[in-house]
Amino acid sequence: MRNLQLSFNQTQKVRLEKALERLESLSSKSNPNSCVTVGDTIPVYEDGILKGHGTSDQKGELAATVCGVVERINKLIYVRALRARYKPETGDIVIGRVIEVVPKRWKLEINFTQDAILMLSSMNLPDGIQRRRTAVDELNMRSIFTENDLVCAEVRSSQGDGSLQLQARNQKYGKLERGQLLTVDPYLVKRRKQHFHHLEEYGIDLIIGCNGYIWIGEHVEARDKMVVDQGSNSEQLIAECDKNSMDLDEQDGTCTPREARQNICRIANAIRVLSRLGFNITVEVILETVNLSNSLNLDIHDMLGSEFYVLVAESEAERRSLSKRKR
Amino acid sequence: MEFVSPEGLRLDGRRPTEMRQLRAEIGNVAKADGSAVFEMGNTKVIAAVYGPREVQNKSQQMSDQALVRCEYSMANFSTGDRMRKPKGDRRSTEISLVIRQTMEACILTHLMPRSQIDIFVQVLQADGGTRSACINAATLALQDAGIPMRDIVTSCSAGYLNSTPLLDLNYVEDSAGGPDVTVGLRLLSCGTYGYTLGPMD
Numbered sequence: 001m002r003n004l005q006l007s008f009n010q011t012q013k014v015r016l017e018k019a020l021e022r023l024e025s026l027s028s029k030s031n032p033n034s035c036v037t038v039g040d041t042i043p044v045y046e047d048g049i050l051k052g053h054g055t056s057d058q059k060g061e062l063a064a065t066v067c068g069v070v071e072r073i074n075k076l077i078y079v080r081a082l083r084a085r086y087k088p089e090t091g092d093i094v095i096g097r098v099i100e101v102v103p104k105r106w107k108l109e110i111n112f113t114q115d116a117i118l119m120l121s122s123m124n125l126p127d128g129i130q131r132r133r134t135a136v137d138e139l140n141m142r143s144i145f146t147e148n149d150l151v152c153a154e155v156r157s158s159q160g161d162g163s164l165q166l167q168a169r170n171q172k173y174g175k176l177e178r179g180q181l182l183t184v185d186p187y188l189v190k191r192r193k194q195h196f197h198h199l200e201e202y203g204i205d206l207i208i209g210c211n212g213y214i215w216i217g218e219h220v221e222a223r224d225k226m227v228v229d230q231g232s233n234s235e236q237l238i239a240e241c242d243k244n245s246m247d248l249d250e251q252d253g254t255c256t257p258r259e260a261r262q263n264i265c266r267i268a269n270a271i272r273v274l275s276r277l278g279f280n281i282t283v284e285v286i287l288e289t290v291n292l293s294n295s296l297n298l299d300i301h302d303m304l305g306s307e308f309y310v311l312v313a314e315s316e317a318e319r320r321s322l323s324k325r326k327r
Numbered sequence: 328m329e330f331v332s333p334e335g336l337r338l339d340g341r342r343p344t345e346m347r348q349l350r351a352e353i354g355n356v357a358k359a360d361g362s363a364v365f366e367m368g369n370t371k372v373i374a375a376v377y378g379p380r381e382v383q384n385k386s387q388q389m390s391d392q393a394l395v396r397c398e399y400s401m402a403n404f405s406t407g408d409r410m411r412k413p414k415g416d417r418r419s420t421e422i423s424l425v426i427r428q429t430m431e432a433c434i435l436t437h438l439m440p441r442s443q444i445d446i447f448v449q450v451l452q453a454d455g456g457t458r459s460a461c462i463n464a465a466t467l468a469l470q471d472a473g474i475p476m477r478d479i480v481t482s483c484s485a486g487y488l489n490s491t492p493l494l495d496l497n498y499v500e501d502s503a504g505g506p507d508v509t510v511g512l513r514l515l516s517c518g519t520y521g522y523t524l525g526p527m528d
Binding site for chain 1: 360378379381390393435439442471472473474475476477478479514
C-alpha cells in the first residue's frame, strides 16, 4: 500500500484500520517469522535442501539476498521478494510498448530487466498468408508496428543470456488501439487460464498482462471476424482483410463514443484503487468494484477519493469473510 | 571555539558518542522501482532506484553482469546559501563514484546480466553527514526495489574535536577543521568489518 497520499478524516481512518485488520486476520496464516531482510540467516531444519531464488550461501549458512517472505516447498527454500520487476514464464500474456525497430525484430519494453524481442517471423503478416519474410517485408515493418505502439503478445521463450522472445501469431495478439494502459505491480497479477476478458455490459476489452500492464479498451470487432475466417482458404481471407482494413479506416475516422470512454475510465479507476490497496487484480474484483461505484452513483473522479477507497477496503473484507464462512 | 563543553555536551546537546535522530521512509517516489527518504538529524536525503532495466548506452553493456550507475546531486535549497551548481562539480562526481563503488560491491550483479541499475540520490537538506545519509538511503531504496544484495551497507561519519572523538558530525562540527572520516559498514552475519571512504584531513 504505497503512496497513500489521500487525506482521511478521523472516521475514515478508523474504518480503514478496521477493514485492514479484518483482511489481515483473514489472510492465509503465514508465519510472521518468515519475513526476512537482506543478510538475515534463514533457519534450515533439514539436510539436502535446494537453495532457490533470493538466497545465497554465506559461510555455510543460508542468507537472504532480498527482503521478502521465506517459502518452503518440499526441499526447496526460496525468498519471494515483495516488489520486484516482472519474472517471466513461457506462455505468459504480456503487453509491451515498442521501443525500437531493428532489422527483422521489434524491441518491446515490458517491465523486465531487459527489453523483450518480437521477431518479424513471430508476427502474422497483414495479409494473413503464411510465407517466408522477404526483404520487402522487412522494409515494411514500420507499417505493422512503429515506435510507441502497444502490443499484446505471448512469451515464447527466454534465452540463455536472459533476454526474452515473444510471439504474436494468434489473432488475439497484436496492436492495441483505442483504450488506456495501466501499470500495476506485477505481483498483483496472478497467472490464470484467461487473461483476455470481454465485458459485454460495458462493451470493453480487458487484457490483464502478467507483467503488470493492464489494457482497457473499446471492444474491437474486426479481430473476432478474423478468428472466424481462419479456417477458410487464403483468397477469401485476403478479400476479408481488404474489407476489414477499410472498416478500420472508417473506425479511425469515428471517435470512441462517450459512453465507452466513461466505462473505460471507470474500470481504470477501479483498478487504480485496487492496486493502491494491494489487492490481486482479477476480473471478478474489478467488476465488483465498478458495480459498487455504479450503485453509489459516484462520479468517475470521485472514485479516486478517500471515501471510495475506504468503501472498497470494507467491501473486500466483507466479501472475503463471507467466502471464508461458506467454506 | 568550544565544540565540546566541559560537562561533555556538544553544541546541539548530544554526548560525544551519541548519534542524531534517524528517520526513514520508503516508497516515496511512485514511478521509481525503489525509493527511500533518510534523515539524520537535519540532514535529509532522497534516493530513487530504477532497474534492473535495459542498458541505455549499448557500448557500456556488460554481458555477464549488471551496470550500476549512480548520480549524487544537492538541491539548490539544501544548503544555507543557495547552491550554484547542484551537480557536475568535483565533489558531486567524487561522491557519486564512492556511492557507486559501495553499492556495486553489495549488489549481486551477476544475476542480472545485460541490464542497468540507476541510483539517483539527492540531498534535500544538508547539515553534515550527507555522504553517510546518501549511502543509507541508497541501501534502503535498493531493498525496496527488490534487487538482490549480498548484505546491507550502513554508514556514519566521525571526527575529532577538542581532544574528543565525536560521532555523527553536523555541519558546524564538520566545518570546524578537525579530521573527519566517513565509514561504511557491511553487516555480514558473522559480525562487522568496515572500510573507510572519504577524505581524512
